[in-house]
Amino acid sequence: MNVEAARLKLERIIQVIKKYRLILRFLLIGGNNAFASFIFYVLFIKVLGAEHYQISLLASWCFSSFLTFILQKLLVFKTKGNWLKEYKRFLLSWFIGYCLNAVSLAITVHWLAMHVILSQLIALSVITLTTFLLFKFYAFNIKNREE
Numbered sequence: 001m002n003v004e005a006a007r008l009k010l011e012r013i014i015q016v017i018k019k020y021r022l023i024l025r026f027l028l029i030g031g032n033n034a035f036a037s038f039i040f041y042v043l044f045i046k047v048l049g050a051e052h053y054q055i056s057l058l059a060s061w062c063f064s065s066f067l068t069f070i071l072q073k074l075l076v077f078k079t080k081g082n083w084l085k086e087y088k089r090f091l092l093s094w095f096i097g098y099c100l101n102a103v104s105l106a107i108t109v110h111w112l113a114m115h116v117i118l119s120q121l122i123a124l125s126v127i128t129l130t131t132f133l134l135f136k137f138y139a140f141n142i143k144n145r146e147e
Contacts, residue, residue, distance in 0.1 A: 025076045026132050033071060034124050037064040041120055053109060053116040054102060061098045065091070077140035086139060093134035101127050 017024065037060050044056035069090045073079055079086060101123050108119035 022076070022136070023132075026072075026135075029071050029076050030128060030132065033064060033068045034128055036067075037061065038120060038124060040064060042117060045116060050116045053105060053119075056116075057102055057105060057120070058098070061094070061101070065094055068094070072135055073140060077135065079140045081141060086141075089139040089141075090135070093131060093139045096134060097127050097131040100130060 040060035040063050041056050044059045045053060048056055069087055072090070073083075073086060101120075104123035104126065105116070105119050108114045108122060109116055112119075114122075
């Protein structure tokens with residue numbers, strides 16, 4: 001590969017990164033948040049027992065909500081809007097995500113007889129997309145975004 005071809009490839013990669021930077025930031029920051037939330041969930045499962053998986057889920061979501069809000073606002077969506085208004089919208093979005101997660105767990109644990117930790121891994125993969133859309137189009141309004 002010559003220098004010109006390498007330069008063109010690099011420029012194409014940079015264009016793709018610029019085009020999808022919001023999604024990439026969300027995957028990076030949101031992925032870390034999801035991982036931390038999952039670790040809290042597992043720790044609560046270990047302490048409370050697998051039969052209390054819904055309490056463990058609630059505790060892990062509550063525990064990680066404020067940090068997730070700060071990281072999403074400042075690093076992913078980069079909004080300058082009213083903090084309280086966005087936090088209220090974030091909490092509603094977060095609550096919807098939590099409810100979907102709780103229902104997913106109930107279905108996979110009780111109806112499909114899956115282990116609670118595996119069930120949560122599956123639920124997180126679906127909930128991540130849902131929360132991204134709720135955050136992008138509701139909690140962190142696009143018109144306030146700094147890019």
